[in-house]
Amino acid sequence: MSSHQVRLEVRLPEGHWSGDVTRANPSAILRIEKHMPLSRGRGTARISSSEDISKSIGQHPGIEDFNIIQNNNYDVTIVAGGGGFLKPLIDVGIIPHTPFEVRDGWVDWTIECSQNDIKELINSFKQQSIPHRLVSTRSVTTRLLTPRQRQVFDIAIREGFYDIPRRISLTELANLLGVAKSTLSVQLQRVESTIVHTFSEDIRRRSP
Numbered sequence: 001m002s003s004h005q006v007r008l009e010v011r012l013p014e015g016h017w018s019g020d021v022t023r024a025n026p027s028a029i030l031r032i033e034k035h036m037p038l039s040r041g042r043g044t045a046r047i048s049s050s051e052d053i054s055k056s057i058g059q060h061p062g063i064e065d066f067n068i069i070q071n072n073n074y075d076v077t078i079v080a081g082g083g084g085f086l087k088p089l090i091d092v093g094i095i096p097h098t099p100f101e102v103r104d105g106w107v108d109w110t111i112e113c114s115q116n117d118i119k120e121l122i123n124s125f126k127q128q129s130i131p132h133r134l135v136s137t138r139s140v141t142t143r144l145l146t147p148r149q150r151q152v153f154d155i156a157i158r159e160g161f162y163d164i165p166r167r168i169s170l171t172e173l174a175n176l177l178g179v180a181k182s183t184l185s186v187q188l189q190r191v192e193s194t195i196v197h198t199f200s201e202d203i204r205r206r207s208p
Helices: 017-024 054-059 087-092 115-127 147-158 170-177 181-206
Strands: 002-011 029-037 043-049 063-070 073-078 100-103 106-113 132-141
Touching: 002 115, 017 029, 017 054, 017 100, 017 106, 054 063, 054 073, 087 115, 106 115, 106 181, 115 132, 147 170, 147 181, 170 181
Parallel strands: none
Antiparallel strands: 002 106, 002 132, 029 043, 029 100, 043 073, 063 073, 100 106
């Protein structure tokens, strides 16, 4: 079974609290750690920022209340209509992955859905004149590694091949698995390539 992982950058409309706050503070980067709906259309969000945005948050009509957890980290309660996931997302039934970032009014969302959902979502953005950029799309499967690759990966982790310093050499690991050193080297390269390419966008988002 396969689906598609899509990365989208979307311009948040005027009145959306995180869009307005970042437009007012264009050098700020908001990282939405979690986003939860409440009753009557309200919601909560936990955010971190690259700078102090407490004044902008406190003055925004879309924010009912906020608490400072620590420096530039906040819990906010969002009023109904103050800004959450946009209507096209709700209509298609897609929830973006968290965490995600907002910069200068643009939100960077990663979503996983079918190809038809992608087309419907993009068409909805166009119909509602919502600026957006399709950054990347790729097919993903529910199985990341083959059974043999998973076995090799598990044993390599268990035996400390990826520890620093390594607790087992490539030669020793090959002997343990009963394969040639060259064969194991190729197997590990394929495993590592799959993992790196699968999670590359997530790594970039978490390492600005």
